[in-house]
Amino acid sequence: MTMPVIELHDLTVYYGRRRGIEGLDLAVEAGEVFGFLGPNGAGKTTTLRVLLDLIRPVRGRALIFGQDCRRHGPAIRRQVGYLPGELNLPPQQTARQYLAMLDAVRGRVVEPAYLKQLCDQLELDLDRPLRTYSRGNKQKVGLIAAFMFRPRLLILDEPTGGLDPLAQQAVIELVRAARSEGRTVFFSSHVLPEVQAVCDRVGIIREGRLVTVERIDTLLQRQQVHRMRLRFAHQLPPTVFSLPGVTILAHSGNDIMLEVRSGLADVLRIAAEQAVIELETIPLTLEEVFLAYYGGQGENHAQPVLA
């Protein structure tokens, strides 16, 4: 088996006495697109910053390409395309001057045609002073700075933050293209449909701890809730489905929408007895799975509905 691109072993960060992250174990394989999800303050940015050796763990280790991030920070940073959560761009320079400066530091490796392609894809004009850019356009500059070297690993902190839907879609395409070239992408996000669209696996972090790491398709399939819409040839009282583990979500005319947590066989038997003419299962979205983890739950009450 090939070496993971990113490895975290018992990774723990404290800010003074304040918890950053606690005991994170994770391996991200070469060529994967890995989405890192969690509510505000869960520890996503902290984890990414340890990988770039911008902050240091109090316990545990982070490795990139098998190298310890603490000991090989500069060498690792040269091989990684990093989009920070908060960009600090020189206000007087134009975007083109800024990107050329980054390229000069790395030894002029950027292909002009690729830089132009990135600008076209993101619809960005590089020839204005950075102080005049909107938040979204600054984000685009940060994205180009991360992608333009065609790095083996991209670490992106909320890559679509502040972007309009068209630009968000362009970022998804950039990530897909990176994957198709065999690059690895590790990114944090709050935008669940985009994670669902582009990631192979997700890690869900809560209060500094990884609560699940799963393939997206498995995560969605393992969700034990079935949601279905049933259509009957005649009207019937929805109460025929009043069973333990079954919630009647909606009822209109000959249609009934159910959420079935247990007793699926009974639901299907009753539906057959009532001469069901159509049955449609409605897959849960990542958003719903995610809310099942976090929705309405206070501190220290993680009760995932996932098996």
Ligand SMILES: Nc1ncnc2c1ncn2[C@@H]1O[C@H](COP(=O)(O)OP(=O)(O)OP(=O)(O)O)[C@@H](O)[C@H]1O
């Ligand atoms: N510089 C800092 N000083 C003190 N505490 C910090 C610092 N940076 C982060 N923290 C704390 O560490 C925890 C994790 O924060 P982090 O920024 O990693 O979360 P996040 O998941 O990236 O959140 P968001 O989605 O809001 O960006 C939070 O409790 C936060 O308050």
